[in-house]
Amino acid sequence: MKKIIDLITEEMKHAFIEKGYDEKFGIVTLSNRPDLCQYQCNGALAAAKQYKTAPIKIAQEVVELLQSSKTFKDITAIMPGFINITLSEQFLADYVNQMKAEEHFGCEKEVNPKTVIIDYGGPNIAKPLHVGHMRSAIIGESLKRMLRFMGNKVIGDAHLGDWGLQMGLVIAELKRRKPELPYFDESFTGDYPVEAPFTISELEEIYPAASEYSKSNPEFKEEAKNITYLLQNNHRGYTAIWNHMLSVSVSDLMNIYETLNVSFDLWKKESDAQPYIPEMIQYLKDNNYTRISDGALVVDVKEETDTKEIPPCMILKTDGATLYNTTDLATIVERMKLFAPDRIIYITDKRQELYFEQVFRCARKTKLVGENTVLNFIGFGTMNGKDGKPFKTRDGGVMRLENLIKGVNDEVFRKIMENREMEEEEARTIAAKVGLAALKYGDLSNQVSKDYIFDVDRFTSFEGDTGPYILYTIVRIKSIIAKYKEIKKDINVSKEILPATTVSEQNLMLELTKFSEMLQNAYNETAPHRICAYIYDLANAFNTFYHETKIISEENEAKQASWIALITLVQDVLDTCIDLLGIEAPDRM
Ligand code: ARG
Numbered sequence: 001m002k003k004i005i006d007l008i009t010e011e012m013k014h015a016f017i018e019k020g021y022d023e024k025f026g027i028v029t030l031s032n033r034p035d036l037c038q039y040q041c042n043g044a045l046a047a048a049k050q051y052k053t054a055p056i057k058i059a060q061e062v063v064e065l066l067q068s069s070k071t072f073k074d075i076t077a078i079m080p081g082f083i084n085i086t087l088s089e090q091f092l093a094d095y096v097n098q099m100k101a102e103e104h105f106g107c108e109k110e111v112n113p114k115t116v117i118i119d120y121g122g123p124n125i126a127k128p129l130h131v132g133h134m135r136s137a138i139i140g141e142s143l144k145r146m147l148r149f150m151g152n153k154v155i156g157d158a159h160l161g162d163w164g165l166q167m168g169l170v171i172a173e174l175k176r177r178k179p180e181l182p183y184f185d186e187s188f189t190g191d192y193p194v195e196a197p198f199t200i201s202e203l204e205e206i207y208p209a210a211s212e213y214s215k216s217n218p219e220f221k222e223e224a225k226n227i228t229y230l231l232q233n234n235h236r237g238y239t240a241i242w243n244h245m246l247s248v249s250v251s252d253l254m255n256i257y258e259t260l261n262v263s264f265d266l267w268k269k270e271s272d273a274q275p276y277i278p279e280m281i282q283y284l285k286d287n288n289y290t291r292i293s294d295g296a297l298v299v300d301v302k303e304e305t306d307t308k309e310i311p312p313c314m315i316l317k318t319d320g321a322t323l324y325n326t327t328d329l330a331t332i333v334e335r336m337k338l339f340a341p342d343r344i345i346y347i348t349d350k351r352q353e354l355y356f357e358q359v360f361r362c363a364r365k366t367k368l369v370g371e372n373t374v375l376n377f378i379g380f381g382t383m384n385g386k387d388g389k390p391f392k393t394r395d396g397g398v399m400r401l402e403n404l405i406k407g408v409n410d411e412v413f414r415k416i417m418e419n420r421e422m423e424e425e426e427a428r429t430i431a432a433k434v435g436l437a438a439l440k441y442g443d444l445s446n447q448v449s450k451d452y453i454f455d456v457d458r459f460t461s462f463e464g465d466t467g468p469y470i471l472y473t474i475v476r477i478k479s480i481i482a483k484y485k486e487i488k489k490d491i492n493v494s495k496e497i498l499p500a501t502t503v504s505e506q507n508l509m510l511e512l513t514k515f516s517e518m519l520q521n522a523y524n525e526t527a528p529h530r531i532c533a534y535i536y537d538l539a540n541a542f543n544t545f546y547h548e549t550k551i552i553s554e555e556n557e558a559k560q561a562s563w564i565a566l567i568t569l570v571q572d573v574l575d576t577c578i579d580l581l582g583i584e585a586p587d588r589m
């Protein structure tokens with residue numbers, strides 16, 4: 001189904017052609033004076049220069065021709081040559097009825113669907129999740145849903161960090177605390193215990209302790225490095241502990257991601273790419289892509305057009321150890337082999353931008369990535385506290401994700417209990433959904449690359465540009481529809497939406513019609529904030545209509561049925577949009 005803006009533009013272009021002008025002047029845009037009209041065309045002003053005549057004359061000619069069109073209720077030429085457009089009620093009603101009938105409300109899918117891998121989440125084994133991981137998860141989940149909605153084959157990969165020094169640190173610390181464990185007995189040949197020698201909370205306490213201790217104790221750090229090295233070379237005891245760490249962490253992570261309503265198709269790990277490394281390095285060397293720099297193996301990635309210094313991509317350190325880069329390159333090799341993706345999108349903190357630039361250039365230059373495979377980096381900004389500094393706990397520590405979520409849910413719970421009669425248990429369930437919406441919407445309503453301020457009070461407010469406000473609007477619609485169904489049990493009414501009879505109804509329809517264009521823009525720009533902006537406008541338009549319209553007490557049944565059909569469509573569109581954001585609405589709140 002054509003986008004509404006394209007329909008209007010087409011008609012305008014025809015009129016320009018008909019009057020002897022180039023069609024390029026018939027571009028229509030949303031009005032920047034919504035108080036005067038809905039759309040506008042400024043083409044006559046530009047055309048006047050080319051055709052050496054007065055702009056108003058051109059505008060008038062075009063407008064005169066379009067007077068008889070059923071698309072417009074009002075089309076006027078305004079000095080010095082603007083064309084102001086207001087659509088006819090019938091045209092709008094026809095359009096929304098068609099939206100109602102079509103899949104995805106008529107939003108056209110990608111003509112050439114792609115296989116896309118989205119690398120998001122990126123949690124690290126044995127380290128607590130922090131807000132950066134949360135942003136990656138929230139944004140990635142939304143992009144995954146958007147890309148899928150548009151018809152692509154999308155594979156979401158958690159890409160667990162399970163290969164770095166943190167593993168060695170945890171093992172070294174465990175060895176310090178419990179040297180008697182069989183994993184540390186080099187002569188032990190029996191079966192290791194099935195049970196992990198730690199719980200998730202112990203594990204999460206061990207890592208920060210070990211990391212702290214290593215700072216003041218170089219010997220311990222050396223030991224941790226050595227353990228990391230041995231682990232990466234299949235040391236039997238360490239590998240067994242590492243497997244324990246993995247299983248304990250992954251089951252915990254799965255819970256957290258479930259709470260966040262985030263799900264991955266793949267739970268691949270950095271370690272999964274390791275088998276690809278030796279062959280990859282051989283290939284890079286054989287093809288003369290590498291050189292030795294201060295003992296390290298590197299690939300130069302700077303380009304002539306660079307305005308800033310892009311350091312070489314390091315493949316092997318002086319001591320022969322592999323790095324984060326090496327793993328990411330090998331992961332590209334693995335992904336090409338397993339999925340042959342058309343595109344890989346990485347979502348991390350924007351501080352990793354230069355790093356990914358190096359990795360991408362290296363992969364491209366060395367042809368590790370297919371010629372037609374696009375590599376995208378999407379870097380997000382920092383979540384700050386009210387003081388404008390990166391978000392911390394009250395005592396200055398790193399906020400654990402669970403605590404952050406709990407804080408938001410508690411606040412929503414408090415607000416629910418304060419304002420209405422509700423069983424505590426039900427209120428808790430609802431608060432979990434609304435709290436998640438508050439958190440996600442608070443995040444996604446900002447442009448991804450921007451920093452934003454985490455403000456529990458604002459995010460959880462039931463008014464304003466917030467998740468709870470959107471959900472509240474949906475719940476309100478659901479309750480009107482339920483009431484209507486209860487009254488009209490047996491009556492079979494038409495589900496057609498009739499032309500609007502009031503301005504607020506007209507505006508509501510107008511907002512609905514913008515769905516396809518909005519979504520295609522959000523998709524092309526990988527910008528969930530566009531969806532948020534749209535549903536906020538749509539929710540506002542609905543609420544204005546709702547306050548001015550007595551739907552349930554309306555006596556004209558045809559009119560009433562039409563309103564119900566209209567608000568049902570509004571609900572469907574809102575539901576679809578929040579689903580694309582990874583948010584769900586409760587039935588009441
Ligand atoms: N584990 C990394 C971190 O915590 C994020 C991983 C991002 N993905 C990647 N392919 N490097 O920073």
